[in-house]
Amino acid sequence: MGYPHPSHPRETPVLSKYFGDPEARTLAGWRARGGYEALEKALATDPVEIQNLVKDSGLRGRGGAGFPTGMKWSFMKPDGKPHYLCCNGDESEPGTFKDREIMRWTPHALVEGVALGAHAIYAETAYIYIRGEFTEPYARVAAAIDEAYAAGILGANAMGTGKRVDVHVHRGAGAYICGEETALMNSLEGRRGNPRIKPPFPAVAGLFGKPTTINNVETLTAVPHIVKNGAEWYKQFGRADNPKSIGTKLFSVCGNISRPGNYEVALGFPFKEFLYDLCGGPLPGREIKAVIPGGSSVPILTREEAEGALMDYEGMVAAGTMLGSGGVIVFDDRQDMVRQIARLTRFYAHESCAQCSQCREGTAWTTRIMERIRDGQGTAEDLDTLLSIADNMSGKTICVLSDSCATPVVSGLKKFRHEFEAKIAANRSMVTVPGAPRASAA
Amino acid sequence: MADVKMVSLTIEGRPVTVPDGTSILEAAKSAGVLVPHYCYHPGLPVAGVCRMCLVEVEKFPKLAPACATTVGEGQVVHVHSAKALEARKGVLEFLLINHPLDCPICDQAGECELQDYTFAEGRADSRYREPKRFNPVEDFGGDVLYVQNRCILCTRCVRFMDDVVHEPVLNVSERGDRAFIGKAEGHDLTNPWAGNVVDLCPVGALLSKDFLNKARAWELDRAPTVCTGCSQGCNAVAETRDNVVVRLKPRPNEDVNQYYMCEVGRQGYRDFNRRDRADQPLVRLNGQLQVSDWEDAINAAAQTTEGRRLVVIASPNLSNESLFLLERMIGERNGAGVFRLTRGGESVLPGAKDLALRAERAANATGARSLGFSEVTQFTNAVRSGDAVFVVGDQLDGIDASELAGASSVVYIGTALPASIAGTVTAVLPVTNTLEEEGTFTNLRGRVQRYLQARTAPGVARPTWYVLADLLVAIGGNGRFYLPSEVFAALSATHTTFAGLDYEALGLRGLPLAPQGATASAEVTV
Numbered sequence: 028m029g030y031p032h033p034s035h036p037r038e039t040p041v042l043s044k045y046f047g048d049p050e051a052r053t054l055a056g057w058r059a060r061g062g063y064e065a066l067e068k069a070l071a072t073d074p075v076e077i078q079n080l081v082k083d084s085g086l087r088g089r090g091g092a093g094f095p096t097g098m099k100w101s102f103m104k105p106d107g108k109p110h111y112l113c114c115n116g117d118e119s120e121p122g123t124f125k126d127r128e129i130m131r132w133t134p135h136a137l138v139e140g141v142a143l144g145a146h147a148i149y150a151e152t153a154y155i156y157i158r159g160e161f162t163e164p165y166a167r168v169a170a171a172i173d174e175a176y177a178a179g180i181l182g183a184n185a186m187g188t189g190k191r192v193d194v195h196v197h198r199g200a201g202a203y204i205c206g207e208e209t210a211l212m213n214s215l216e217g218r219r220g221n222p223r224i225k226p227p228f229p230a231v232a233g234l235f236g237k238p239t240t241i242n243n244v245e246t247l248t249a250v251p252h253i254v255k256n257g258a259e260w261y262k263q264f265g266r267a268d269n270p271k272s273i274g275t276k277l278f279s280v281c282g283n284i285s286r287p288g289n290y291e292v293a294l295g296f297p298f299k300e301f302l303y304d305l306c307g308g309p310l311p312g313r314e315i316k317a318v319i320p321g322g323s324s325v326p327i328l329t330r331e332e333a334e335g336a337l338m339d340y341e342g343m344v345a346a347g348t349m350l351g352s353g354g355v356i357v358f359d360d361r362q363d364m365v366r367q368i369a370r371l372t373r374f375y376a377h378e379s380c381a382q383c384s385q386c387r388e389g390t391a392w393t394t395r396i397m398e399r400i401r402d403g404q405g406t407a408e409d410l411d412t413l414l415s416i417a418d419n420m421s422g423k424t425i426c427v428l429s430d431s432c433a434t435p436v437v438s439g440l441k442k443f444r445h446e447f448e449a450k451i452a453a454n455r456s457m458v459t460v461p462g463a464p465r466a467s468a469a
Numbered sequence: 470m471a472d473v474k475m476v477s478l479t480i481e482g483r484p485v486t487v488p489d490g491t492s493i494l495e496a497a498k499s500a501g502v503l504v505p506h507y508c509y510h511p512g513l514p515v516a517g518v519c520r521m522c523l524v525e526v527e528k529f530p531k532l533a534p535a536c537a538t539t540v541g542e543g544q545v546v547h548v549h550s551a552k553a554l555e556a557r558k559g560v561l562e563f564l565l566i567n568h569p570l571d572c573p574i575c576d577q578a579g580e581c582e583l584q585d586y587t588f589a590e591g592r593a594d595s596r597y598r599e600p601k602r603f604n605p606v607e608d609f610g611g612d613v614l615y616v617q618n619r620c621i622l623c624t625r626c627v628r629f630m631d632d633v634v635h636e637p638v639l640n641v642s643e644r645g646d647r648a649f650i651g652k653a654e655g656h657d658l659t660n661p662w663a664g665n666v667v668d669l670c671p672v673g674a675l676l677s678k679d680f681l682n683k684a685r686a687w688e689l690d691r692a693p694t695v696c697t698g699c700s701q702g703c704n705a706v707a708e709t710r711d712n713v714v715v716r717l718k719p720r721p722n723e724d725v726n727q728y729y730m731c732e733v734g735r736q737g738y739r740d741f742n743r744r745d746r747a748d749q750p751l752v753r754l755n756g757q758l759q760v761s762d763w764e765d766a767i768n769a770a771a772q773t774t775e776g777r778r779l780v781v782i783a784s785p786n787l788s789n790e791s792l793f794l795l796e797r798m799i800g801e802r803n804g805a806g807v808f809r810l811t812r813g814g815e816s817v818l819p820g821a822k823d824l825a826l827r828a829e830r831a832a833n834a835t836g837a838r839s840l841g842f843s844e845v846t847q848f849t850n851a852v853r854s855g856d857a858v859f860v861v862g863d864q865l866d867g868i869d870a871s872e873l874a875g876a877s878s879v880v881y882i883g884t885a886l887p888a889s890i891a892g893t894v895t896a897v898l899p900v901t902n903t904l905e906e907e908g909t910f911t912n913l914r915g916r917v918q919r920y921l922q923a924r925t926a927p928g929v930a931r932p933t934w935y936v937l938a939d940l941l942v943a944i945g946g947n948g949r950f951y952l953p954s955e956v957f958a959a960l961s962a963t964h965t966t967f968a969g970l971d972y973e974a975l976g977l978r979g980l981p982l983a984p985q986g987a988t989a990s991a992e993v994t995v
Contacts, residue, residue, distance in 0.1 A: 204644075219640070379645040379646070381647075387646055388567065395599040399599070423531070423560075
């Protein structure tokens with residue numbers, strides 16, 4: 028359902044079916060809705076079988092990268108070492124708020140998915156890392172875990188199968204970078220949340236140096252449905268001509284749109300219909316100008332590009348962007364793109380962990396230039412400098428935060444260069460930045 | 470070692486074969502190719518954060534950080550390709566945008582890697598038009614000053630304190646371009662090893678308060694030496710400006726001090742600049758010490774031993790060569806050699822192998838013992854009635870005059886005549902201190918290490934070994950020596966513990982006493 032709006036008939040509510048239903052939050056209510064059947068079934072199944080089932084279903088990571096979940100799990104072999112499952116609930120990508128709703132309304136769905144995932148990777152311990160600002164989701168998940176322990180679903184003898192499954196919740200402390208998988212692990216270990224150099228990859232040496240799998244909230248929540256209904260059932264979701272993108276996906280829509288909210292559709296859904304029909308299109312008298320389809324780190328689309336796009340991994344790549352986390356940000360014709368992009372780069376400058384030189388300095392420099400242009404103090408060379416900085420920032424750092432800051436600048440300059448140039452030509456700010464050369468000196 | 474797999478690759482067109490698991494950066498180093506880097510340091514865990522060491526590896530989709538990428542069979546690495554140079558140029562530009570560019574007033578100038586690499590690979594101009602970040606200078610305690618504005622956040626200092634000193638006082642505080650090196654509340658860099666962060670810092674962010682504004686790096690003359698602060702024998706560089714020692718810095722030696730040196734050793738440089746030096750030979754005539762020439766002074770000193778037993782009070786900071794010559798004199802006069810040793814608390818550097826500020830606060834007590842000198846705390850028993858005494862290097866601090874009362878005569882051979890014997894000595898032979906001569910020390914693990922001359926001696930003071938060689942001849946002993954290497958050759962020819970060692974072959978990193986058998990190690994564990 029397009030929570031908080033009434034469900035749209037074109038939606039496919041699988042994960043979001045019980046959004047807005049307070050009874051689904053309780054263990055009794057969740058059990059009445061078929062909860063924990065999949066976990067019971069899974070705990071009696073060999074992990075390899077589950078790995079193969081998930082592989083067969085075509086489920087891919089919903090956190091942004093889209094890595095096949097079953098394949099990720101198959102890296103975990105019974106090697107005698109302790110394994111860990113991390114559930115990434117540090118949803119901090121600007122424009123994304125789908126995991127928040129899963130955790131608020133169906134915490135047991137997540138607990139079930141986490142316990143199931145832990146079993147599938149030979150782990151006895153799982154951690155749910157929840158974004159620090161998510162106070163209600165944290166309380167809901169923590170309450171669900173308490174209920175699950177009390178009912179014997181978790182613990183030394185999970186669901187009476189003799190298998191141990193422990194689930195712990197950890198709250199972040201307000202850093203975007205802790206959503207990066209290795210930074211999340213450092214944070215969990217009590218260290219500064221800095222991304223680690225890869226290799227070694229988490230499957231080899233992750234949390235506490237042990238083999239670790241890390242999955243997004245939405246990914247893990249989808250797994251019980253696959254275990255319960257089978258891979259074939261899951262494969263019905265998606266467009267017929269693209270077997271690479273299977274399943275339903277939650278999209279968080281915000282910005283200049285009539286009905287912002289969370290929508291769950293089958294992958295491959297036409298973006299135009301999604302924006303104008305499900306989300307109600309732009310506000311009265313306005314026109315959509317640009318759309319960021321997958322969280323602030325993916326390239327910006329113009330209205331025309333967005334209207335022609337299909338909402339799955341490959342469809343978005345074909346449109347020159349990425350599906351990302353499914354955080355759709357809509358800008359209408361009243362928005363100043365320079366201002367919007369400057370706001371995004373400011374976010375990345377604020378959140379850079381400061382390890383890599385390019386990111387630490389580049390995000391801040393980019394922001395200063397962007398804000399200078401925004402304030403009418405830009406020069407013609409600034410645009411070339413921005414692109415050059417973006418190039419120096421991309422593909423050269425430990426994690427992709429640096430690239431993520433460069434992306435809106437590069438795509439924004441490519442598609443809305445005229446707005447930048449108009450700002451520079453107008454030179455209309457009354458504030459003079461000390462040391463900044465005048466536009467006329469260019 | 471034999472079963473370590475070797476990997477062959479090509480770096481800048483040069484074939485390289487290194488053990489599996491070596492980083493590209495180290496492999497390149499072994500081929501004589503320097504990959505510019507800041508955060509990497511061979512003594513610290515790899516951080517891979519400065520991104521300066523990006524190199525192009527054929528068939529890799531992206532540039533690879535040479536410090537964090539291990540070699541692969543058949544790899545072809547380009548350090549100076551256009552793509553790699555462009556990336557490093559970008560990094561240098563980023564590192565400089567908020568840098569104050571205050572090289573003219575920066576202590577690091579001239580030995581700054583930011584300067585060096587910018588000149589080598591950076592942009593000639595800046596495209597940065599925004600206001601620069603500014604942070605105040607902070608006192609980190611100990612001898613360390615933190616100039617935040619120059620910091621490139623390579624985190625070498627943080628990793629050193631965490632992983633080598635095991636005292637995690639430093640951290641990276643804040644994030645983004647507001648980040649800086651923070652110090653734990655209520656803690657200071659007072660650990661005796663903390664001063665190494667100044668040397669580890671590749672830029673002018675961490676500075677020595679002691680050295681602050683004393684000299685420009687290019688004005689300094691440098692000579693390899695060995696620290697005399699304790700029996701560890703840390704390899705060091707003595708840096709002088711206009712013949713004044715201004716600082717001691719560690720000189721890397723995997724087998725002794727790795728890359729480090731403690732604060733006690735560093736601060737020891739002051740002793741070499743004493744202004745109260747004995748700089749002329751003196752002989753007592755008619756009850757007064759008179760300036761003499763060297764020949765008369767040496768003869769006067771030799772004469773005091775005629776027909777008497779000779780007791781040598783040696784300093785444990787004398788070289789093996791000097792001690793050997795003294796041992797010969799003692800043999801000629803059927804005497805004895807003693808030395809006093811200052812002891813202090815031991816301070817281990819836990820993250821380094823077998824490295825500590827040792828309790829024995831002298832460079833060559835091991836050498837003195839192996840050459841027959843015995844340790845004493847006072848001289849009453851050593852000096853018998855009627856003995857001739859040579860005080861060599863010992864400043865007699867804390868010695869009561871009565872301890873030498875039985876001596877028929879006292880000759881002082883050293884750098885500054887102690888007031889306690891100024892009225893009684895027969896002759897004063899002024900000699901050089903460690904930094905004014907060359908020679909060898911034996912450290913507590915039995916490693917013989919050479920040091921070279923770093924400054925000139927005052928007046929007509931002569932090298933200790935040289936004076937002692939003349940004195941030996943005057944006493945009637947065997948052997949004429951004109952070079953320290955000749956003394957060392959005689960030493961290794963007559964002492965089995967030193968057998969097989971060659972002065973030149975010692976190089977600048979020293980060699981262990983051979984063979985490291987049961988006898989040798991038994992001596993070492995005294």
